[in-house]
Amino acid sequence: MSELFGPSDGDTQPAPLSEPLKGRCLCGAVTITLNAARPLVDICHCEMCVRWSGTFLGGLSGKCFTITGQDAVSTYRSSDWAERCFCSICGSNLWYRFVPGDHYSFLAGLFDVPAGLGILQQIFVDEKPDWYDLVQQSPMKTGAEVIAEAEAAGFKFD
Numbered sequence: 001m002s003e004l005f006g007p008s009d010g011d012t013q014p015a016p017l018s019e020p021l022k023g024r025c026l027c028g029a030v031t032i033t034l035n036a037a038r039p040l041v042d043i044c045h046c047e048m049c050v051r052w053s054g055t056f057l058g059g060l061s062g063k064c065f066t067i068t069g070q071d072a073v074s075t076y077r078s079s080d081w082a083e084r085c086f087c088s089i090c091g092s093n094l095w096y097r098f099v100p101g102d103h104y105s106f107l108a109g110l111f112d113v114p115a116g117l118g119i120l121q122q123i124f125v126d127e128k129p130d131w132y133d134l135v136q137q138s139p140m141k142t143g144a145e146v147i148a149e150a151e152a153a154g155f156k157f158d
């Protein structure tokens, strides 16, 4: 069990971005507009995210969003509590959804982002491949710590 993403928001948060973020897949069939996005990328190094993304998963989330091109969106149910969606035309990974919390984490690379985004946290650092490291200082959590946090927030995984 090693697939979880961002049910907790942490304590101190910078203000959300005032301009919507515009995102799209490689072929443009799917577009995403993300409003009031947090200017922080949530990073997961778990084995499943690494397999799915090729490296870590860097996600952005916001208060509300619109998605166009749903016909092109394929959904892979990767566990009891998560879905991973991708464009069925170009193969771009689009978002991870934590189903019990209905939390969407959109792949940061889809968006035209302003300079200066930070890292919210890095999770499942105990599953990170040793061939890369991110140099920015950011909160680091092991899988066990993340699961304990989510369970304390009321989510169940078995």
Ligand SMILES: [Zn+2]
Pocket: 025, 026, 027, 028, 029, 030, 072, 087, 088, 089, 090, 091, 092
């Ligand atoms: Zn596409």
Ligand SMILES: [Zn+2]
Pocket: 002, 003, 004, 005, 044, 045, 046, 047, 048, 049, 050, 057, 124
């Ligand atoms: Zn992950």
